[in-house]
Structure formats: C-alpha cells, structure tokens
Amino acid sequence: MTTTPVTLLSKRSGNASDRPLDTTVQAGELAINFAAAENGLYFKDSAGDIRKVTGTHYGSNAPNSIPAGETGNSRGETWVDSSTSAYYLSVWNGSSWQKVGAAFADVAASANVTIASGAIVANSAVVASGSLGSIVASGLDITVISGAFPAVPASGVFGYRVDPPSGLYVSFGGGWVPAA
Secondary structure, X not given: OOOOOOOOOOEEEOOOOOOOOOOOOOEOOEEXXXXXXXXXXXXXXXXXXXXXXXXXXXXXXXXXXXXXOOOOOOOOOEEXXXXXXXXXXXXXXXXXXXXXXXXXXXXXXXXXXXXXHHHHHHOHHHHHOOXXXXXXXXXXXXXXXXXXXXXXXXXXXXXXXXXXOOEEEEEEOOOOEEOO
C-alpha cells in the first residue's frame, strides 16, 4: 500500500485587509492573510471575537481601514501612523485607536514646550511625581533657563536647568532645587 501525503490548509487569503468573518471560523480555528501590504494570523476566541496576531502595522492608514473582509479591528491590535512626523504607537481598545504614552506632549498648554536635550524626561523624578503634569495643566509657563542661574527665578514661572556635571535643577519662583 502506498501512502499519500495529506496537506492541511488553514483558511487563507492573499488580499490585503481580508480578515475572516466570525461566521466562517470556529473557536480556536486559525485563518491567515499572507498579503504583503497587510497580513496577519487570526483566530476566534471563546467570546466569539476575531483576534489578530501579528507585528505592529506601520503605514499612513490604520489597519483594515479599507476592509476586503470583516470590518473593524481586533482589541489589542497596534499601529504606527507614518503620515506624521510624530510616530505614535496606537492600540485598538475595541472602539477607537488610543495613543500609547507621551500624553503630556499632546496637551495644548504644553505642546509648545521645548525640552532641552530631553533633560526633563531623563530625570524621572520630575515627571514621575505627577507635579509637572498638574503644573502644565494649570496653564503655567515653563521656561528653560540657560547660562548662569538667576538669583531669584521669576515669580509664577516653573523653570528647569541642566547644570553639568551637577544635574537637573528645578524652580518654581522660590529658588533652585536639585531634581533628584
């Protein structure tokens, strides 16, 4: 008796943005899209939702923005928008794309702040305390002081200064204090 090899194929497509319908796959069944433009491995979870397993989508349009199959996105799916110079990582929360991290830079009151050499971020004590976020949210001016430390910073102005090799100093109208 001769044996014939058996080929098992998953549901598959080579068309970009061709996601499986939740009615065409069973719970735990795999479906694959091998299109170069937008690909992924899909499965149906125990709640009946289609989940996508893939790397982060990188492009000027969100993944599945022009669907060839199922509409919408999978919860937890990620995307980097290449149409802007600020490359934000976004995650689908089930109803909309949510930016991940760096939220303070999108607040109108702080959008024009220049952070010299990333010093304010490099010293996590200032950012981690949450005080910077509440100061910025109040509409307070942030001033970068360069050159020599002034004897008394201007009243009502939050300032920070990097003083190599001493480190980062902050002030809120009352004198300079090491940030660490």
